[in-house]
Amino acid sequence: MKLTDRLLKIASLVSDGKKIADIGTDHGYIPVYLLKEERVPFAVLADVNKGPLDNARKEVIQNNLLEKVDLRLGSGIEVLEIGEVEEVIIAGMGGILISELLEAKKEVAHSIEKLILQPMQAQEELRRYLLNNGYEILTEVLVREDFRIYEIIVAKYTGKNTIIEDEIQFEVGIKLLENKDSLFYDFVEKKIKTYSAIVNQLEDKHGEEIDRKREESKIAIRKLENLIK
Numbered sequence: 389m390k391l392t393d394r395l396l397k398i399a400s401l402v403s404d405g406k407k408i409a410d411i412g413t414d415h416g417y418i419p420v421y422l423l424k425e426e427r428v429p430f431a432v433l434a435d436v437n438k439g440p441l442d443n444a445r446k447e448v449i450q451n452n453l454l455e456k457v458d459l460r461l462g463s464g465i466e467v468l469e470i471g472e473v474e475e476v477i478i479a480g481m482g483g484i485l486i487s488e489l490l491e492a493k494k495e496v497a498h499s500i501e502k503l504i505l506q507p508m509q510a511q512e513e514l515r516r517y518l519l520n521n522g523y524e525i526l527t528e529v530l531v532r533e534d535f536r537i538y539e540i541i542v543a544k545y546t547g548k549n550t551i552i553e554d555e556i557q558f559e560v561g562i563k564l565l566e567n568k569d570s571l572f573y574d575f576v577e578k579k580i581k582t583y584s585a586i587v588n589q590l591e592d593k594h595g596e597e598i599d600r601k602r603e604e605s606k607i608a609i610r611k612l613e614n615l616i617k
């Protein structure tokens with residue numbers, strides 16, 4: 389078992405000595421790695437599908453870790469009770485699904501000391517959900533794997549909403565800018581390229597919706613350029 393850079397970065401954000409849950413664990417690589425390294429004493433490995441949970445079970449057995457884990461079949465954090473674990477990882481799913489999973493069992497989501505969230509898409513929607521629903525974004529980290537830059541958002545419920553200065557901060561987390569993440573420039577450049585491609589595609593096309601989209605994309609490009617000036 390060799391962890392990819394994305395999985396290693398997620399694992400690095402777990403605090404030593406904490407009981408954890410890995411939701412949507414699939415292969416179970418992150419908790420198995422953390423248990424083997426003796427960085428955490430106990431882990432819940434959960435997945436909504438039986439196949440992935442069986443994969444995780446095999447990995448756990450191969451590594452002789454059955455006594456230190458609980459394997460649970462079920463959706464999201466519905467498999468958890470308050471106080472069972474201190475930190476939760478939800479990685480490799482869409483941002484909207486992640487927010488739905490937090491919303492589905494709020495009392496547990498609110499009790500977790502650290503939520504380590506790695507959305508594959510809809511990162512903007514996840515930030516919007518967190519900041520408008522009483523979660524504080526503690527930090528954000530970028531990690532490059534193959535040709536992609538992945539976003540990892542670390543959050544905790546505080547009960548206080550965060551007012552952002554500009555909508556662009558839902559798309560580019562403010563903590564990334566504050567932390568001067570080494571991939572920040574490349575990350576923003578990629579976004580500028582995506583918006584520029586939209587503007588180019590819409591060239592010579594007209595209509596209310598198209599004009600609005602083009603204008604929004606141009607505004608986003610200007611804001612993104614300002615971030616890396």
Ligand SMILES: C[S@@+](CC[C@H](N)C(=O)[O-])C[C@H]1O[C@@H](n2cnc3c(N)ncnc32)[C@H](O)[C@@H]1O
Nearest residue numbers: 411412413414435436437440462463464479480
């Ligand atoms: C792409 S894999 C990600 C595996 C691993 N977390 C990672 O980041 O590499 C997504 C996993 O989430 C599981 N999953 C999807 N919806 C889920 C839900 N509602 N609750 C728990 N697990 C879910 C899938 O069965 C699958 O094993």
